[in-house]
Amino acid sequence: MHPELILRPQQMKQADGLTVASGIPGIELMRRAGRAVAEAAAKMLMKEAHVVIAAGPGQNGGDGFVVAALLAGQGYRISLGLLGRVEQLSGDAVLAARDWKGPVVPIDSLAFDEADLIVDALFGTGLARDLEGVARIAVERMNASGKPILAVDLSSGIDGDTGQVRGVAVKANRTITFAARKPCHLLMPGRAYCGDVEIADIGIARETLEATSGRLFANTPSLWLDKLPRPELSSHKYDRGHTLVLSGGATRTGAARLAARAALRTGSGLVTVASPPEALGVNAAHLTAIMLRGCDGPEGLHHILQDERLNSLVLGPALGVHSGTRAMVAVAAHARRSLVLDADALTSFEGLATEVHQAFRHAPTVLTPHDGEFMRLFKGHPDIIDPESKIERAHRAAAYTGAVLVLKGPDTVIAAPDGRAAINANGTPYLGTAGSGDTLCGIIAGLMAQGLPAFEAACAGVWIHGEAGASFGPGLIAEDLAELIPGVLRKLLT
Numbered sequence: 001m002h003p004e005l006i007l008r009p010q011q012m013k014q015a016d017g018l019t020v021a022s023g024i025p026g027i028e029l030m031r032r033a034g035r036a037v038a039e040a041a042a043k044m045l046m047k048e049a050h051v052v053i054a055a056g057p058g059q060n061g062g063d064g065f066v067v068a069a070l071l072a073g074q075g076y077r078i079s080l081g082l083l084g085r086v087e088q089l090s091g092d093a094v095l096a097a098r099d100w101k102g103p104v105v106p107i108d109s110l111a112f113d114e115a116d117l118i119v120d121a122l123f124g125t126g127l128a129r130d131l132e133g134v135a136r137i138a139v140e141r142m143n144a145s146g147k148p149i150l151a152v153d154l155s156s157g158i159d160g161d162t163g164q165v166r167g168v169a170v171k172a173n174r175t176i177t178f179a180a181r182k183p184c185h186l187l188m189p190g191r192a193y194c195g196d197v198e199i200a201d202i203g204i205a206r207e208t209l210e211a212t213s214g215r216l217f218a219n220t221p222s223l224w225l226d227k228l229p230r231p232e233l234s235s236h237k238y239d240r241g242h243t244l245v246l247s248g249g250a251t252r253t254g255a256a257r258l259a260a261r262a263a264l265r266t267g268s269g270l271v272t273v274a275s276p277p278e279a280l281g282v283n284a285a286h287l288t289a290i291m292l293r294g295c296d297g298p299e300g301l302h303h304i305l306q307d308e309r310l311n312s313l314v315l316g317p318a319l320g321v322h323s324g325t326r327a328m329v330a331v332a333a334h335a336r337r338s339l340v341l342d343a344d345a346l347t348s349f350e351g352l353a354t355e356v357h358q359a360f361r362h363a364p365t366v367l368t369p370h371d372g373e374f375m376r377l378f379k380g381h382p383d384i385i386d387p388e389s390k391i392e393r394a395h396r397a398a399a400y401t402g403a404v405l406v407l408k409g410p411d412t413v414i415a416a417p418d419g420r421a422a423i424n425a426n427g428t429p430y431l432g433t434a435g436s437g438d439t440l441c442g443i444i445a446g447l448m449a450q451g452l453p454a455f456e457a458a459c460a461g462v463w464i465h466g467e468a469g470a471s472f473g474p475g476l477i478a479e480d481l482a483e484l485i486p487g488v489l490r491k492l493l494t
C-alpha cells in the first residue's frame with residue numbers, strides 16, 4: 001500500500017469510475033471491499049458469534065450486504081437491518097443485496113445489545129447532510145450498546161472530507177477503508193471516531209490513485225525521506241548550516257535555548273543564540289556547544305545578519321508581544337534567510353494580518369501557530385479562519401502569507417503556498433507540555449539550515465517531533481525532546 005496517499009471523497013469516486021472504465025465491474029470492487037471487512041470481522045470473532053449489521057441506503061450499505069453473505073457462509077449468526085427499503089437501493093448495492101439470502105429487518109428493530117460485533121455500514125463517503133431521525137437514533141443506539149464496532153470505510157456520521165461530526169457519529173473501534181485513507185481518518189475528531197484504520201487493497205491501480213489524489217498527503221517519511229540531510233565524509237560543520245535563535249529577555253530565555261538545542265541535535269552544523277544584552281549572563285550560564293551573541297533589538301538583528309553564513313532563523317518563542325517583535329520579523333523577512341516564526345512573533349501581529357500579506361514569499365518561511373495563535377493572527381479574515389476544513393484554513397493562510405503553515409494540534413496540518421498539504425498522525429498527547437513548540441521550531445529550522453526546502457522541513461520536523469514524544473511517553477518534558485531526536489534520526493537514516 002502507499003501510506004502517504006490520501007483521497008478526498010470526490011477523488012475516490014473518480015478513481016472508482018476510472019477503475020470501472022478500465023474493465024473491473026463496480027460490483028467486483030464492492031465484493032472485494034466487503035471481503036476485506038468480513039476478513040477483519042472474522043479475526044475479531046469467536047466461532048458462531050452474532051454479528052449485527054447496520055446497512056445504509058447507498059453503496060456503503062451495499063458493502064454491508066456483501067459482509068452479511070460472506071460471514072453467514074462461514075457460520076456466523078447475522079442480523080441485518082436496513083435504513084430504508086430494499087426496493088429503494090440503487091447501483092451495485094442492488095446486486096449485493098441479492099447475494100444476501102437472509103432476512104432484512106428495519107434498522108430500528110436491530111438489537112445492538114445482543115451483538116458480539118456490530119458492523120457499521122450506514123454511510124461512507126456519500127454522507128451529504130447531518131444525521132436525523134431514524135439514522136440518528138440507530139447511531140446513538142449503536143454507541144450506547146458498548147459492543148465492539150467495525151466501520152465500513154469510515155465511521156457513519158463523520159464527514160469524509162473534513163473529519164467533522166455531522167450531528168452524531170459512530171464510535172468505531174476499527175475501520176476498514178479501501179485503496180487509500182480519506183482526510184477524515186487523519187483529521188480530528190474523525191480520527192478518534194474511526195478507531196484503528198486499516199487500508200484494504202481492492203485492486204485500484206496505484207497510477208489511478210496517484211492521478212486522482214491531488215496534492216494532499218499523509219505525513220509519512222516516504223514524503224520527505226530522500227531529502228533528509230545525510231552528512232558525507234567530507235562534510236564540514238559549515239556545510240551543515242548555521243541556525244540563529246532569538247532569545248527573550250532575562251527572565252524569558254529558556255524557550256530560545258530549547259529551540260537552539262533541538263536545531264543542533266537535528267544536525268545544524270552551528271547554532272547561535274542571539275540574546276538581548278541584559279540576558280547574556282543567564283544565557284551564557286546555560287550554553288556550551290551553542291554559541292552566544294548580544295543582539296539589541298531590530299537594529300542588532302540587522303547587524304548580525306550581515307554574516308551571510310547564518311542561513312536559518314527562529315523568531316518568536318518568548319520574544320514578547322509588541323511592536324519590537326514585529327520589527328524583528330520585518331528585518332528577518334527582509335534578510336531572506338530560512339525563517340521559522342512561532343508564538344509571540346505571530347501574536348504580535350494580532351489583527352494585523354495585512355502586514356504579513358505575501359511578506360514571506362521571497363524566502364523559505366514556516367509559521368507554526370496552534371489554533372489560538374492562528375485565530376488571533378487572522379482575526380478579521382473570515383475567508384481564512386471560517387472554512388470547516390482545517391486543510392482549507394491552512395491552505396488559505398499559506399497562500400495569503402506566502403509561507404508554509406504548520407497548523408498545530410493533535411492532527412497538525414502542514415500546507416504550502418503552492419497547494420501541497422500533509423496531515424500528521426504520529427503526535428502524542430504527551431507533546432502538550434511547556435516548551436514543546438519551541439523544540440519543534442528548532443527542529444524545523446535545523447533542517448532548513450541543512451538545505452531542506454520549507455515544506456519538507458516542516459513535514460519532517462513535525463514527524464520527528466511526534467516520534468520523539470511518542471518514544472518517551474508519560475513524564476515527557478521539553479528538555480527530553482532534543483535528546484530523543486538522535487534516536488529518531490538514526491532509525492530514519494540507517
Ligand SMILES: NC(=O)C1=CN([C@@H]2O[C@H](COP(=O)(O)OP(=O)(O)OC[C@H]3O[C@@H](n4cnc5c(N)ncnc54)[C@H](OP(=O)(O)O)[C@@H]3O)[C@@H](O)[C@H]2O)[C@@H](O)CC1
Binds near residue numbers: 029062122127131
Ligand atoms: N468508491 C469506491 O471505490 C468504492 C466504494 N465503496 C463504498 O461506497 C461508499 C460510497 O457510496 P455512496 O456514494 O453511495 O455513499 P454512501 O456513503 O453509501 O451514502 C449515500 C446514501 O446515503 C444517503 N444519505 C446521505 N446522507 C444522509 C443522511 N444524513 N441521512 C440519511 N441518508 C443520507 C444518500 O441519499 P441522498 O443524499 O441521495 O438522498 C445515499 O442514499 C463508500 O463509502 C464505500 O463504502 C465500495 O463499495 C467499494 C468501491
Ligand SMILES: [K+]
Binds near residue numbers: 060120121156
Ligand atoms: K460506515
